[in-house]
Amino acid sequence: MLLEVSGLDVRYGRNHAVKSMDLTIGEGEVVTVLGANGAGKSSLLKAIQGTVKPSGGRVRLGGRDVTGWSAPRRVRDGLVLVPEGRQIFVSLTVHENLQMGAYSRREPVEAEISDIYERFPNLAQRRDMPASVLSGGEQQMLAIGRALLAKPKLMMLDEPSLGLSPILVQQLFQLIDQLNRDGLAILLVEQNTFMALQSAHRAYVLELGETVLQGTPEQLAEEEKKLEAAYLGAS
Amino acid sequence: MEVLLQQIVNGLMLGGVYVMVAVAFTLVIGMLNFLNFTIPALFMVGAVMIWAVMQKGFGPGVDTFLNDTVGAQNKWIVGVVVALVVVSLLSLVIERFTYRYMKAKYGDATEHALPLVSSLGFLIIFEHFVIGRWGSDPLTMDSPFGNASFYVGTVQFSTPQTISLALSLAIVFSISLMLKKTKLGRALRSIAERPDTATLMGVDVNRIVPLVYVIAGLLCGIAGVLFAINYTTLDAYIGDKVATIAIAGMVLGGLGNVWGAVVGGLFVGLLEVLSIHWLGASIVKVPIWGMLLLILIIKPTGLFGHSAIGKGKF
Numbered sequence A: 001m002l003l004e005v006s007g008l009d010v011r012y013g014r015n016h017a018v019k020s021m022d023l024t025i026g027e028g029e030v031v032t033v034l035g036a037n038g039a040g041k042s043s044l045l046k047a048i049q050g051t052v053k054p055s056g057g058r059v060r061l062g063g064r065d066v067t068g069w070s071a072p073r074r075v076r077d078g079l080v081l082v083p084e085g086r087q088i089f090v091s092l093t094v095h096e097n098l099q100m101g102a103y104s105r106r107e108p109v110e111a112e113i114s115d116i117y118e119r120f121p122n123l124a125q126r127r128d129m130p131a132s133v134l135s136g137g138e139q140q141m142l143a144i145g146r147a148l149l150a151k152p153k154l155m156m157l158d159e160p161s162l163g164l165s166p167i168l169v170q171q172l173f174q175l176i177d178q179l180n181r182d183g184l185a186i187l188l189v190e191q192n193t194f195m196a197l198q199s200a201h202r203a204y205v206l207e208l209g210e211t212v213l214q215g216t217p218e219q220l221a222e223e224e225k226k227l228e229a230a231y232l233g234a235s
Numbered sequence B: 001m002e003v004l005l006q007q008i009v010n011g012l013m014l015g016g017v018y019v020m021v022a023v024a025f026t027l028v029i030g031m032l033n034f035l036n037f038t039i040p041a042l043f044m045v046g047a048v049m050i051w052a053v054m055q056k057g058f059g060p061g062v063d064t065f066l067n068d069t070v071g072a073q074n075k076w077i078v079g080v081v082v083a084l085v086v087v088s089l090l091s092l093v094i095e096r097f098t099y100r101y102m103k104a105k106y107g108d109a110t111e112h113a114l115p116l117v118s119s120l121g122f123l124i125i126f127e128h129f130v131i132g133r134w135g136s137d138p139l140t141m142d143s144p145f146g147n148a149s150f151y152v153g154t155v156q157f158s159t160p161q162t163i164s165l166a167l168s169l170a171i172v173f174s175i176s177l178m179l180k181k182t183k184l185g186r187a188l189r190s191i192a193e194r195p196d197t198a199t200l201m202g203v204d205v206n207r208i209v210p211l212v213y214v215i216a217g218l219l220c221g222i223a224g225v226l227f228a229i230n231y232t233t234l235d236a237y238i239g240d241k242v243a244t245i246a247i248a249g250m251v252l253g254g255l256g257n258v259w260g261a262v263v264g265g266l267f268v269g270l271l272e273v274l275s276i277h278w279l280g281a282s283i284v285k286v287p288i289w290g291m292l293l294l295i296l297i298i299k300p301t302g303l304f305g306h307s308a309i310g311k312g313k314f
């Protein structure tokens, strides 16, 4: 297993945001975590990355227990998060943002940055401009490009489709499929259930911090039918 | 005319001291959004340390030892080293109790007024420590370089002052280059804008923030040393006096803007010397703070600041 999360708890004071979560991701898998606002999706990703300290449970990366590790150390070990809202550095240029992505690496990355520019020509055009000039879609490209430069084994994306037009959402999911075909494992948090289930091999559904459903997209569709039937039967 | 020219030169020389202190303030504000009042304390400590080494401040035993080992004429070098080592160590202590403690306890040190208050506490403690040890009377020292000077036309340039000004500009230029061109500089700017996202890039914020404190501390320490060498009279409150003027210079240049602090620092030096020349020493703070209040009313972002008070403006 690439990532194994067991019994993970996140609390903010009395607010129990993630409740005893179990989750696994294998090599080359795309796993999606779905849930409404406030379900605890971001908290889960932050606890996996190590920027929020879980109050209980363990996180294993590539078989090693990383629960006590700092977030930067997890980045160096190939775990990279594209945060909610993209969070690019607007006071840095586009190019400097990409260089920041490679901060944890010692070897030269200029060739890889060129690859990113080839993949996202819009970014190449704006290479030396402050990243504040980018549109929302371009910012998302930059955020993903920046994450790729950290050479992730597992990339976590927190609601990447948020605020993008339908066409850009299409392109985003094509990109996710492509990255996965190249071997990258992806943990995708989404509220766009329809699109996420098309790209994912497996899914978890969170409600108020608890896993209420999990399985392959087909299994989830099956469950949904049952639920609907139950609701219909009850009414 | 010649008198005026001489005053302008003197003003720029004094401005060189303010530049370094203003840059120290602006770095900490730009990075951590925090007006750090230990900056005047570290300036004073730097000045007092070189004074103490030069003028038997650590007792006759230490002085004899220094005379025997490095020689009387080289004591100033020991003074510089002692000053810089002490301010660096103090900077690390201060970081633990201002930034790191707040960050650990509240998740974000910069959104609170508390670090400002604790830094004020350090300032007062350091000042009273110096008063307790060496008294509150002015401390005078002999400049290791005497009155070395040269003339351009009829205008006199003190050699150590000229070297000090060049040194302070060179240091600020290197810092600005480091911020712009190096990996560390990018990391610092990214922390200034979004420390949490910088962490996601693998930047170990808890390791880099102490470095910011040390850089700012060294700027003040060097400024304090140069002040002591060039002006030869100091006391426990010298940091307050210099820093309040340097703050005016920093605000004039624009908070968080390194080159703004350079221009602002030189300008307040000039303003101070010319005010003394025209208006007299007793009233010198009025034009400086009057200028500051005017700037805050007309253009609170300063000459070169491009956004309101806040983070991320290198």
Ligand SMILES: Nc1ncnc2c1ncn2[C@@H]1O[C@H](COP(=O)(O)OP(=O)(O)OP(=O)(O)O)[C@@H](O)[C@H]1O
Pocket: A012, A015, A017, A035, A036, A037, A038, A039, A040, A041, A042, A043, A044, A084
């Ligand atoms: N820093 C915090 N301090 C206190 N409570 C928090 C904090 N962050 C999140 N919460 C709370 O934890 C719960 C889960 O929040 P989280 O951000 O993980 O949800 P989410 O599923 O990502 O929601 P969204 O879809 O809106 O991004 C919410 O009730 C939220 O109010």
Ligand SMILES: [Mg+2]
Pocket: A041, A042, A043, A084, A158
């Ligand atoms: Mg969220």
